[in-house]
Amino acid sequence: MNEQVLSNLSMVTSVVVYLLAMFAHAAEWASARRLDPAAETVEGSVTETASQRVAERELVAAGAGGGSVVEAPAAETLDSHPDGTGGADAPAEAGAVRQRVESFGRIGFALTVIGFALSVLGVVLRGVAAGRAPWGNMYEFTTAAMVFIVAVYLVLAGRFRMRWLGLPVTLLAAIGNGLAVTVFYVAVAPLVPALHSVWFLIHIVAAAISGAAFNVGGVASILYLIKRRAENKGAVRGYLTRLPEARKIDVIAYRFNAFAFPLWTFTVAAGSIWAEYAWGRYWGWDPKETWALVTWVIYACYLHARATAGWRGRNAAIIGIIGMASFWFNFIGVNLLFAGLHSYAGV
Amino acid sequence: MSSDLQTDATRTVEETEPGRPDGTGGSDGAGGGDGNGRDPGPSKGAPALGLVGGLRFLWTQLTSMRTALVLLFALAVAAIPGSVIPQRKISPIAVDDFISQHRTLGPLYDKVGLFAVYSSPWFSAVYLLLFVSLIGCIVPRVLTYARAVRAKPVRTPRNLGRLPVAESWESADEASVVLDRAEAELRRRRYRVARRTDAGGESVSAERGYLREAGNLVFHLSLLFVLLGVAINGLTQFRGSSVVVVGQGFSNSLSQYDDFSAGGLFSERQLVPFSLQLTDFQVRFETGPVQTGAARLFKATLKVTDAPGEPARTETLEVNHPLNIDGTDVHLIGHGYAPVVTVKDAQGNVAFSGPVVFLPQDGNFTSSGVIKVPDARPERLAFQGLFLPTGAMTPAGPQSVFPDLLQPQLLLNAWEGKPQADTGVPESVYTLDTSGLTQVRDPKNPNQPFRFLLRPGYEQKLPNGLGTIQLTGVQRWVKLQVGDSPGVGVALVAIGTGVLGLCFSLFVRPRRVWIRVRPAASVGGPDPNHPEDGDATGAAADPAATREGRRTVVDVGALDRADARTGLAEDVAELATTLGRPATTQKDV
Numbered sequence: 001m002n003e004q005v006l007s008n009l010s011m012v013t014s015v016v017v018y019l020l021a022m023f024a025h026a027a028e029w030a031s032a033r034r035l036d037p038a039a040e041t042v043e044g045s046v047t048e049t050a051s052q053r054v055a056e057r058e059l060v061a062a063g064a065g066g067g068s069v070v071e072a073p074a075a076e077t078l079d080s081h082p083d084g085t086g087g088a089d090a091p092a093e094a095g096a097v098r099q100r101v102e103s104f105g106r107i108g109f110a111l112t113v114i115g116f117a118l119s120v121l122g123v124v125l126r127g128v129a130a131g132r133a134p135w136g137n138m139y140e141f142t143t144a145a146m147v148f149i150v151a152v153y154l155v156l157a158g159r160f161r162m163r164w165l166g167l168p169v170t171l172l173a174a175i176g177n178g179l180a181v182t183v184f185y186v187a188v189a190p191l192v193p194a195l196h197s198v199w200f201l202i203h204i205v206a207a208a209i210s211g212a213a214f215n216v217g218g219v220a221s222i223l224y225l226i227k228r229r230a231e232n233k234g235a236v237r238g239y240l241t242r243l244p245e246a247r248k249i250d251v252i253a254y255r256f257n258a259f260a261f262p263l264w265t266f267t268v269a270a271g272s273i274w275a276e277y278a279w280g281r282y283w284g285w286d287p288k289e290t291w292a293l294v295t296w297v298i299y300a301c302y303l304h305a306r307a308t309a310g311w312r313g314r315n316a317a318i319i320g321i322i323g324m325a326s327f328w329f330n331f332i333g334v335n336l337l338f339a340g341l342h343s344y345a346g347v
Numbered sequence: 348m349s350s351d352l353q354t355d356a357t358r359t360v361e362e363t364e365p366g367r368p369d370g371t372g373g374s375d376g377a378g379g380g381d382g383n384g385r386d387p388g389p390s391k392g393a394p395a396l397g398l399v400g401g402l403r404f405l406w407t408q409l410t411s412m413r414t415a416l417v418l419l420f421a422l423a424v425a426a427i428p429g430s431v432i433p434q435r436k437i438s439p440i441a442v443d444d445f446i447s448q449h450r451t452l453g454p455l456y457d458k459v460g461l462f463a464v465y466s467s468p469w470f471s472a473v474y475l476l477l478f479v480s481l482i483g484c485i486v487p488r489v490l491t492y493a494r495a496v497r498a499k500p501v502r503t504p505r506n507l508g509r510l511p512v513a514e515s516w517e518s519a520d521e522a523s524v525v526l527d528r529a530e531a532e533l534r535r536r537r538y539r540v541a542r543r544t545d546a547g548g549e550s551v552s553a554e555r556g557y558l559r560e561a562g563n564l565v566f567h568l569s570l571l572f573v574l575l576g577v578a579i580n581g582l583t584q585f586r587g588s589s590v591v592v593v594g595q596g597f598s599n600s601l602s603q604y605d606d607f608s609a610g611g612l613f614s615e616r617q618l619v620p621f622s623l624q625l626t627d628f629q630v631r632f633e634t635g636p637v638q639t640g641a642a643r644l645f646k647a648t649l650k651v652t653d654a655p656g657e658p659a660r661t662e663t664l665e666v667n668h669p670l671n672i673d674g675t676d677v678h679l680i681g682h683g684y685a686p687v688v689t690v691k692d693a694q695g696n697v698a699f700s701g702p703v704v705f706l707p708q709d710g711n712f713t714s715s716g717v718i719k720v721p722d723a724r725p726e727r728l729a730f731q732g733l734f735l736p737t738g739a740m741t742p743a744g745p746q747s748v749f750p751d752l753l754q755p756q757l758l759l760n761a762w763e764g765k766p767q768a769d770t771g772v773p774e775s776v777y778t779l780d781t782s783g784l785t786q787v788r789d790p791k792n793p794n795q796p797f798r799f800l801l802r803p804g805y806e807q808k809l810p811n812g813l814g815t816i817q818l819t820g821v822q823r824w825v826k827l828q829v830g831d832s833p834g835v836g837v838a839l840v841a842i843g844t845g846v847l848g849l850c851f852s853l854f855v856r857p858r859r860v861w862i863r864v865r866p867a868a869s870v871g872g873p874d875p876n877h878p879e880d881g882d883a884t885g886a887a888a889d890p891a892a893t894r895e896g897r898r899t900v901v902d903v904g905a906l907d908r909a910d911a912r913t914g915l916a917e918d919v920a921e922l923a924t925t926l927g928r929p930a931t932t933q934k935d936v
């Protein structure tokens with residue numbers, strides 16, 4: 001078997017494993033339905049400190065003073081409970097439910113790690129088979145971008161206890177790699193001359209990293225909207241109890257988008273420099289270029305919205321999600337729908 | 348601008364200090380305050396204010412954060428149609444097709460500029476408004492910032508216990524010792540520090556993170572420079588292209604360009620007097636099963652002369668590796684085939700001999716072109732047809748099935764006509780004006796035009812002794828783009844600076860810390876300064892206060908001025924430890 005075949009094999013397997021991981025996380029969410037919301041909320045106040053109570057009055061402050069996701073309050077919601085927190089009146093059954101939720105979560109996480117390893121292997125072998133950086137067409141770019149996204153998630157889940165991102169991220173990874181192996185697949189081939197450039201490497205790596213961050217940010221925004229709605233209705237139930245407070249999810253979404261935005265700015269600029277080398281013009285309003293700019297402007301909107309009363313929170317989150325959608329449209333829709341110079345899809 | 352939530356916290360501070368002299372908080376107001384729509388001031392006053400007031404009102408609205416948001420949205424939306432509808436500048440043929448296919452929509456689109464979105468009045472209006480708004484927003488903020496960086500850190504709030512993070516303990520040290528230590532420590536942490544004495548006692552007030560606002564301003568200003576660079580470029584840029592057949596040359600003067608465009612301020616002196624000769628052009632296409640026919644290599648070899656009379660040097664030109672000659676860029680942007688033909692007229696004289704450029708019509712280089720032989724006698728001749736590098740008969744007619752020269756075929760039909768005096772009017776070399784010409788008919792079937800196929804080396808006799816045409820070989824040509832974009836340097840530097848500023852703006856954490864000391868006089872009793880924060884600051888009611896040696900109460904309060912920041916509590920705890928907070932009163936953070 002040659003590298004290409006092995007690469008395809010591990011990529012296809014990764015899709016299956018991601019799907020399984022997704023099912024495990026879905027089971028985690030489903031089984032959390034029977035968690036007793038009352039028991040889950042008790043813990044919130046356990047970790048509350050005096051300064052935080054002050055903070056409640058001045059909400060931001062809690063965002064700042066209540067600590068990051070690394071800190072205890074956020075972590076507490078995710079960890080298995082230390083005995084005694086609200087356990088006194090909680091029936092033993094709750095403990096069993098929690099145990100099950102926890103096991104599903106762990107299984108999901110373990111599967112994600114395996115899927116990740118497989119997709120890394122797939123991308124690396126693809127690079128070996130092609131004898132170049134493995135992101136020269138849509139198939140390769142998608143699989144590489146998924147590696148970045150899942151890598152970010154694994155760090156978040158492992159180091160910062162953000163395993164609650166598991167369901168949407170595994171869903172994303174399964175869809176991404178799934179589309180790649182079914183719709184976008186092309187066999188290994190050398191690059192067309194327009195892609196022979198260092199800027200190709202720089203531009204695409206930057207695009208993949210900022211894309212990964214935008215996606216994590218977008219996923220967080222979706223969870224934020226869900227959690228916020230539940231909070232407003234006073235009906236935080238099931239798995240939602242295990243998510244951090246909406247306000248914190250919002251901050252997480254912000255951080256990812258804020259990290260990605262300068263990098264995306266750089267991506268667009270680098271792409272324009274590369275276009276000058278390859279095609280003799282910096283900017284030609286090619287559909288890909290146009291949508292990269294549209295995406296950029298939407299995220300500028302997002303950052304502005306967070307600084308404008310009445311837009312912060314829900315509306316900002318919606319803009320963030322639109323931004324993510326625009327990123328995906330640029331990446332898939334533009335390649336497939338419009339003819340342009342950027343037609344490397346090879347599909 | 349900090350978030351609303353944040354501003355609330357800031358406001359708590361502001362309430363307690365009516366006479367705050369500096370404008371640090373004001374910087375929040377410049378962009379955010381009026382835009383946040385919390386302040387109904389301008390809208391109430393507007394009607395009564397007359398023209399000036401009205402303009403003022405408009406200006407306030409235009410420079411508000413909300414307007415910026417709306418305009419940014421409008422920009423994103425306005426850019427979209429140009430990616431969906433064909434654009435005249437990019438694909439004129441697609442535009443013509445579109446218009447002929449959509450009889451009603453086409454002209455309508457044309458009228459509202461949908462075929463030239465990015466130069467349409469409405470698109471320009473959106474981004475110009477945005478930039479006006481940007482200027483209106485940024486200038487006052489630069490001024491405010493200039494004042495703020497010179498000002499001392501803000502006065503210490505009366506009640507530190509109400510800040511998002513607060514600590515309080517009793518210390519055995521003298522008040523001044525604690526404050527000195529605090530000052531040194533905060534300076535070490537790069538805070539700007541001020542000592543203050545007020546009704547509440549002595550205190551240290553510290554602030555850091557000024558670079559955040561600076562970064563934000565730099566970023567927004569750099570956007571202006573990007574626009575400036577683009578504008579300079581639009582005015583002074585030039586770009587032209589020329590088709591050069593292998594063996595032939597190009598010299599950089601206007602007459603040598605096939606097409607040329609330039610900005611309004613372009614002058615012909617910008618054309619540096621180089622010339623070049625195309626000595627070789629190599630092409631390789633994928634022959635394997637995957638992506639068959641995809642380009643793999645283009646490499647042109649040129650002899651470049653920088654100016655007349657100077658020695659020639661050899662250069663190679665590839666895609667992604669443009670040549671720069673004296674500041675002018677030369678790009679390889681296309682290539683194709685030029686069949687080399689020799690045409691003899693009825694009298695047996697060579698009326699034309701040389702390569703004729705055929706233009707590729709598809710990815711496999713099915714190319715079309717015209718061979719004009721005005722010098723043939725007694726009749727002038729012309730030929731029109733297709734060149735196929737790898738010719739094959741397909742259901743759709745003769746076509747090339749591979750881009751390389753595997754099976755070259757030249758398919759032609761012929762025209763004859765009376766010789767014409769040269770009118771001097773330039774005419775396209777790629778199209779045939781058939782007025783005054785009649786198509787040569789097939790002698791065996793006069794209803795049909797005479798068609799024939801040439802392979803390299805073949806010669807074809809024309810009917811009625813009109814002459815002969817021979818395909819002697821096939822040459823390649825390249826399309827060179829020559830141009831200069833003088834403003835792009837400005838734009839790129841601005842983008843680089845902007846990204847840097849953006850990083851400061853997004854990642855610097857502006858923070859304020861205050862430390863107040865007061866004598867531990869009010870032992871046991873309620874603290875007059877802290878009526879409501881007994882449990883937040885804790886120490887006032889601490890029995891330890893009665894213990895000997897605890898003479899000074901130290902209050903620390905801190906505030907993050909940016910959204911989504913963390914680590915405030917840890918930093919304050921660390922500071923408190925450095926200042927000698929006893930471990931026993933440590934709070935869990």
Ligand code: HEM
Binds near residue numbers: 300348409477480852
């Ligand atoms: C070309 C259009 C513009 C773009 C691309 C843009 C982009 C951005 C970005 C990316 C940020 C985030 C930086 C941060 O959060 O610190 C930001 C912040 C900001 N922008 Fe703009 N901006 C534009 C126009 C404007 C205009 C017209 C105004 C004035 C009304 C404005 C006022 C502000 C303010 C006050 C902030 C600070 C928000 C904060 O500190 O959270 N911007 N802008």
